[in-house]
Amino acid sequence: MRYNTQNQMCEDVDECEELGPDVCFNGVCINTLGAYECECSPGYVLDNTGYICRDNRKGSCWTKMVDGRCENNLPRLALRSECCCSVGVAWGSPCEICEHALCECSKGYAKVDDKDCADINECELNSGICKGGGTCVNTDGSYRCECPPGLTLDATRKLVVRVGK
CATH class of the missing domain: 2.10.25.10 (Laminin)
Structure with a gap:
């Protein structure tokens, strides 16, 4: 809220517009009276900061690419961070090539359940x-x-x- 000296009234500020497009990383900013909220897409969850939507989807983890096709998927479904930041080269169905730049932690570690970087159990x-x-x-x-x-x-x-x- 901001006080308008011209009309001597409090007016709502659109924090979403004021803070810019990155205010709700991987989500949508919703302006509310005197504040804002971040809303996540299906499969994403809001982290404990309330400003970042983390990918919580599980999918196939692929360890091999041959001629642009994903091969050799792991026996269990994995979070994208678990797969791409450890043994995977691609993730999901249809498979998407892993972008290691998206890993928030060192190789072999991932943010799981909104905790600090934790070891991925490759075994x-x-x-x-x-x-x-x-x-x-x-x-x-x-x-x-x-x-x-x-x-x-x-x-x-x-x-x-x-x-x-």
Whole structure:
């Protein structure tokens, strides 16, 4: 509200117009009497600041692109941030190429449920990430594959092979 000295009355200020187009990131600004609110699109939720709409949709996480087609989707649905900021190259249906610039955290971390950057459990996200009988061990910001006795990892560090092969 702002006092108008000419007519000596309080008048509503359109904060949405005054603050500009980025006031409600990923959402729509709704002017209210003396304030404003951010409204999120379906699949987005307002974070605890009340000014940012975070993508809360879950979709397929794709780990491979071949000739512009998404291949090798993970067994469970993932948030876009979980997928694109860890093991994914594309997300959703139809699939969209991951833009790592959209990651608010370092690789292997994502904002989930409006918390600070948290480690993504790649082992949980992709249960088959260690091929050939290896065991996935989640680490801060990444993961590693471990082998049972008599087996070792190949050069990719993801495929388990017999020792001596």
